[in-house]
Amino acid sequence: MDDLSLGAVEWAIRHSMTAEQCVRIERLARATAASQALEALIGEKVVDLTASRRCPHCGAVGVVKHGLDDNGQQRFRCRPPLGCGRTFNALTRTPLARMRKPEIWLAYAEALGERRSLDWIHAHLGIARLTAWRWRHRLLAPLTLQPAPMLSGIVEADEAYFLRSFKGHRGWKNGAPPENRPPRYRGSGAVKRGLSSEQVPVVTALDRVGGLVEVVLEERRDEEIITAPIQSWLKRPPASIAPSNLSSRPPNRKPAACPGAVPAF
Numbered sequence: 376m377d378d379l380s381l382g383a384v385e386w387a388i389r390h391s392m393t394a395e396q397c398v399r400i401e402r403l404a405r406a407t408a409a410s411q412a413l414e415a416l417i418g419e420k421v422v423d424l425t426a427s428r429r430c431p432h433c434g435a436v437g438v439v440k441h442g443l444d445d446n447g448q449q450r451f452r453c454r455p456p457l458g459c460g461r462t463f464n465a466l467t468r469t470p471l472a473r474m475r476k477p478e479i480w481l482a483y484a485e486a487l488g489e490r491r492s493l494d495w496i497h498a499h500l501g502i503a504r505l506t507a508w509r510w511r512h513r514l515l516a517p518l519t520l521q522p523a524p525m526l527s528g529i530v531e532a533d534e535a536y537f538l539r540s541f542k543g544h545r546g547w548k549n550g551a552p553p554e555n556r557p558p559r560y561r562g563s564g565a566v567k568r569g570l571s572s573e574q575v576p577v578v579t580a581l582d583r584v585g586g587l588v589e590v591v592l593e594e595r596r597d598e599e600i601i602t603a604p605i606q607s608w609l610k611r612p613p614a615s616i617a618p619s620n621l622s623s624r625p626p627n628r629k630p631a632a633c634p635g636a637v638p639a640f
């Protein structure tokens with residue numbers, strides 16, 4: 376589209392479109408941009424595959440182009456006898472393989488990042504709740520297999536307490552309760568006042584580039600050893616950790632930066 380036509384579209388959007396039409400245009404523009412970004416990503420993957428010629432199924436080197444699949448995507452074939460003989464495309468063995476509606480994948484990923492509910496995704500992206508739920512598991516499954524992230528630079532740590540839950544424990548019914556206390560209703564508070572063994576401490580540590588680690592502790596710990604459980608996620612010694620509740624920090628402790636520390640992701 377040339378600049379003159381684009382100007383006419385912009386003028387129409389500003390001066391003669393209703394709010395509903397603007398929303399339609401916004402959705403169309405988002406979907407189109409997402410499709411084009413996705414095509415670029417797939418194009419990069421095709422270039423990589425063409426260069427490496429490595430089969431994602433068996434790892435053999437020597438795959439060849441094998442026409443287009445039903446969606447118009449480049450297909451490859453792993454040539455026997457050295458290879459497995461199977462065909463694949465750029466998305467094979469990725470979470471996106473065989474997923475439909477590619478035009479809303481990126482919008483879905485955004486919604487996932489914003490922790491939107493399935494109801495919200497259903498209403499705004501127009502996919503069924505079950506589909507949204509399946510996609511979420513598909514996209515998040517690989518993350519659970521990845522090693523824990525490393526924290527670097529200035530790391531802030533704090534602990535929070537959650538009530539220990541034995542919801543559904545059969546001991547409540549057969550007279551052997553898991554804790555020495557009566558069962559409680561959802562949303563009700565602890566039996567004992569203040570911090571006690573009824574609460575589970577959870578340490579949350581984050582650095583300045585978005586790295587986040589959460590660790591569940593066995594028991595209450597004081598501030599000095601709050602950092603111990605997250606040592607394995609740190610690139611530097613504990614001097615780089617700053618408790619985020621600064622008011623309770625001893626005056627001689629200062630958060631120390633790690634010059635030159637590089638984020639792991």
Ligand SMILES: [Zn+2]
Nearest residue numbers: 430433453459
């Ligand atoms: Zn193969």
